[in-house]
Amino acid sequence: MATERSTSLQLDSSGNLRHFLCIEGLSRDLLVRIMDTAESFTSVTEQTVKKVPLLRGKTVVNLFFETSTRTRTTFELAAKRLSADVLNINIATSATVKGESLLDTIRNLEAMQIDMFVVRHADSGAAHFIARQVAPHISVINAGDGRHAHPTQAMLDMFTIRRIKGDFAPLKVAIVGDILHSRVARSEIHALKTLGVNEIRAVGPKTLLPACPEALGVQTFTDLDEGLAGVDVIVTLRLQKERMSSAFIPSEHEYFARFGLTEARVAKAKPDVTVMHPGPINRGVEIDSRVADGPHSVILRQVHYGIAIRMAIMALAMRTGSDFTARKESRP
Amino acid sequence: MSSERILIAAGRVVDPASGLDAVQPVCVADGKIVGVGHHPPGFAPDREIHVPGRIVCPGFIDLCARLREPGQEHKGTLASEGTAAGASGITTLCIPPDTKPVVDTPAVVRLIRERGQKAAQIRMLPIGALTSGLNGKDLSEMSALKQAGCLAVSNGYTPLASSLVLRRAFEYAASHDLLVIVRPEDQELRDCGCVHEGAVATRLGLPGIPEAAETLAVAQCLVLIEHTGVRAHFGQLSTARAAAMISEAQRRGLPVSADVAIHQLHLTDLDVDGFESLCHVSPPLRTAADRDGLRKALGDGSITAICSDHQPHDPDAKLDVFSATDPGIASVETLLPLTLRLVDEGVLSLSEAVARLTVGPANILGLPTGRLTVGSPADLCIFEPGATWQINGSNWRSRGRNTPFWGDEMVGRVTQTIVGGQLVFQA
Numbered sequence: 001m002a003t004e005r006s007t008s009l010q011l012d013s014s015g016n017l018r019h020f021l022c023i024e025g026l027s028r029d030l031l032v033r034i035m036d037t038a039e040s041f042t043s044v045t046e047q048t049v050k051k052v053p054l055l056r057g058k059t060v061v062n063l064f065f066e067t068s069t070r071t072r073t074t075f076e077l078a079a080k081r082l083s084a085d086v087l088n089i090n091i092a093t094s095a096t097v098k099g100e101s102l103l104d105t106i107r108n109l110e111a112m113q114i115d116m117f118v119v120r121h122a123d124s125g126a127a128h129f130i131a132r133q134v135a136p137h138i139s140v141i142n143a144g145d146g147r148h149a150h151p152t153q154a155m156l157d158m159f160t161i162r163r164i165k166g167d168f169a170p171l172k173v174a175i176v177g178d179i180l181h182s183r184v185a186r187s188e189i190h191a192l193k194t195l196g197v198n199e200i201r202a203v204g205p206k207t208l209l210p211a212c213p214e215a216l217g218v219q220t221f222t223d224l225d226e227g228l229a230g231v232d233v234i235v236t237l238r239l240q241k242e243r244m245s246s247a248f249i250p251s252e253h254e255y256f257a258r259f260g261l262t263e264a265r266v267a268k269a270k271p272d273v274t275v276m277h278p279g280p281i282n283r284g285v286e287i288d289s290r291v292a293d294g295p296h297s298v299i300l301r302q303v304h305y306g307i308a309i310r311m312a313i314m315a316l317a318m319r320t321g322s323d324f325t326a327r328k329e330s331r332p
Numbered sequence: 333m334s335s336e337r338i339l340i341a342a343g344r345v346v347d348p349a350s351g352l353d354a355v356q357p358v359c360v361a362d363g364k365i366v367g368v369g370h371h372p373p374g375f376a377p378d379r380e381i382h383v384p385g386r387i388v389c390p391g392f393i394d395l396c397a398r399l400r401e402p403g404q405e406h407k408g409t410l411a412s413e414g415t416a417a418g419a420s421g422i423t424t425l426c427i428p429p430d431t432k433p434v435v436d437t438p439a440v441v442r443l444i445r446e447r448g449q450k451a452a453q454i455r456m457l458p459i460g461a462l463t464s465g466l467n468g469k470d471l472s473e474m475s476a477l478k479q480a481g482c483l484a485v486s487n488g489y490t491p492l493a494s495s496l497v498l499r500r501a502f503e504y505a506a507s508h509d510l511l512v513i514v515r516p517e518d519q520e521l522r523d524c525g526c527v528h529e530g531a532v533a534t535r536l537g538l539p540g541i542p543e544a545a546e547t548l549a550v551a552q553c554l555v556l557i558e559h560t561g562v563r564a565h566f567g568q569l570s571t572a573r574a575a576a577m578i579s580e581a582q583r584r585g586l587p588v589s590a591d592v593a594i595h596q597l598h599l600t601d602l603d604v605d606g607f608e609s610l611c612h613v614s615p616p617l618r619t620a621a622d623r624d625g626l627r628k629a630l631g632d633g634s635i636t637a638i639c640s641d642h643q644p645h646d647p648d649a650k651l652d653v654f655s656a657t658d659p660g661i662a663s664v665e666t667l668l669p670l671t672l673r674l675v676d677e678g679v680l681s682l683s684e685a686v687a688r689l690t691v692g693p694a695n696i697l698g699l700p701t702g703r704l705t706v707g708s709p710a711d712l713c714i715f716e717p718g719a720t721w722q723i724n725g726s727n728w729r730s731r732g733r734n735t736p737f738w739g740d741e742m743v744g745r746v747t748q749t750i751v752g753g754q755l756v757f758q759a
Binding site for chain 1: 530531533534535606607651653654
């Protein structure tokens with residue numbers, strides 16, 4: 001039922017992307033179209049003049065109710081490379097502190113003829129809520145809502161995996177760490193499943209695994225070595241400092257000893273394993289520097305692809321991305 | 333009390349307390365029932381209500397309805413919500429103590445009773461606060477509250493500071509033979525949860541409230557009820573396991589009863605999917621297995637009352653990110669049709685369904701109403717069981733429109749409500 005509700009909210013009547021809120025409910029074809037469009041933008045980001053005019057005259061608002069450097073920056077660059085006007089609003093220091101409701105904030109910005117909101121919020125469901133409330137011409141892109149979803153991160157990770165591994169179907173993927181609180185993990189799991197990955201593992205202590213892993217279609221492991229055995233891709237999640245003070249885990253030291261990704265642990269996986277991390281990384285907590293900077297790591301490539309994938313999603317949501325791909329393909 | 337003599341004729345009289353289910357006359361005089369099945373000698377009615385095809389039953393007793401006055405009149409008032417309840421066949425409403433000011437002094441008890449009765453012409457029974465200002469630490473003046481008319485005390489949604497305070501509160505309430513109403517929830521296990529901890533919470537990434545938050549609180553209370561001998565009632569159960577624990581305690585002879593909110597018998601956590609804030613309730617909607625377990629406990633008599641758990645809200649209260657919205661459903665007007673839906677679905681017989689709205693809650697509170705016995709107060713509801721109506725702005729009376737059933741077709745419509753022998757509602 002949620003899947004249906006999310007689908008109807010995210011797509012218009014002809015099945016085109018309207019809002020990009022979560023992976024759940026989107027088709028395999030659409031995810032592939034996003035990656036194909038991003039593929040066409042990677043060349044743009046490597047040119048000396050890194051701009052295309054697809055969103056010229058459009059106004060994109062980065063509406064961040066939660067601090068972020070990487071995600072906000074890549075969204076800003078993506079919008080600018082599409083020639084949009086970009087406005088960054090950090091609400092942590094803005095009106096909601098003065099008691100303005102979320103809805104009033106949205107209404108006020110709407111009145112300024114905005115075309116797209118890129119939203120980051122600490123509560124699950126925030127992007128869905130805003131998408132339901134905004135005027136019909138406005139697109140909403142979820143840049144992370146609570147523990148729920150971070151779909152652009154998931155898509156850039158899928159893009160990275162596709163570029164390295166090619167086919168999704170034969171892959172075994174392990175996601176390691178704080179799955180319970182991770183919007184990245186939820187979105188990645190949905191994306192991997194939609195793209196045909198059969199074996200997805202969630203690895204962590206029971207305090208950091210969700211109550212119903214079967215609802216996500218993952219196998220859980222509380223032992224890292226078992227969880228990593230024979231996998232093609234490892235996604236290590238960031239461990240938030242506050243997990244120590246609320247009795248989820250005893251210490252960084254013990255966490256690293258049991259769940260930290262070291263070279264010895266990586267050796268349990270396939271020889272050509274790819275190591276990913278959504279960032280920002282805690283060296284010596286969830287990942288050893290020798291792994292983070294080692295030959296299997298693609299952490300910086302993830303960041304690089306983040307711009308192309310966000311350009312693709314923004315362009316498709318403004319219904320201009322497909323034109324761009326079509327134009328490129330029709331070029332002699 | 334009205335001195336009017338009323339004859340209710342040709343209706344199908346359903347009185348679960350006596351097992352009566354037959355087409356019979358009911359005679360009312362001086363605010364009391366003076367005849368069922370026969371006219372008392374010399375009875376000459378001032379008014380005859382001819383109700384063929386309709387059901388005549390005791391007026392409904394709702395164990396939990398927040399009317400929002402005093403303190404939150406922008407959400408609802410004693411008049412608006414009381415009128416909505418009266419038009420829905422409810423003749424007695426129990427009001428939890430978490431008004432502003434809190435129901436912890438005789439003055440607030442009297443204010444709600446008197447103002448409420450005047451505004452809506454139905455009986456309003458404020459539940460006294462178990463602790464002063466609901467602070468969870470200091471006992472309220474329960475004896476004074478009882479003298480002012482409170483039949484029960486409760487701490488509502490607010491947790492008690494410790495198990496020691498809980499023990500003392502039970503002992504003190506038992507000393508005054510006051511019923512304690514517990515809404516069982518362990519606040520620490522609840523943490524920042526806003527939905528049932530299960531598949532939907534996992535998928536939506538919403539912080540969950542585990543089943544154990546309810547069962548742990550029930551277990552703790554049952555131990556202290558046995559220890560102190562207090563009469564206790566568990567309100568608004570949400571889990572099948574808690575219902576089973578209470579049922580087992582009843583078999584052991586403990587003086588405990590339980591109710592369930594009507595929405596818990598129809599909705600599940602799947603209805604929250606898509607961040608549906610109209611289904612944000614507390615305790616949360618749980619699994620289909622819990623709903624079925626609660627239905628079973630209702631059928632076997634371990635749960636003897638269905639309440640509305642009415643919580644009207646202004647529109648803004650539901651217009652936010654899910655976890656920031658206020659929990660609750662405006663539900664007095666759907667109480668009867670959704671209870672009749674249980675009859676339609678084979679969960680309860682008609683007589684059992686009426687019992688859970690009448691004699692069931694009356695016995696929990698020790699009220700003389702909820703039955704059609706000669707000499708008891710004439711609180712009656714007359715309804716058309718097959719009448720259909722669609723919930724919309726033209727027929728909805730509550731100030732709160734926060735119901736997930738908005739726009740749905742309901743079956744069962746109240747046509748008359750009589751309180752103390754006075755016709756207070758006529759469709």
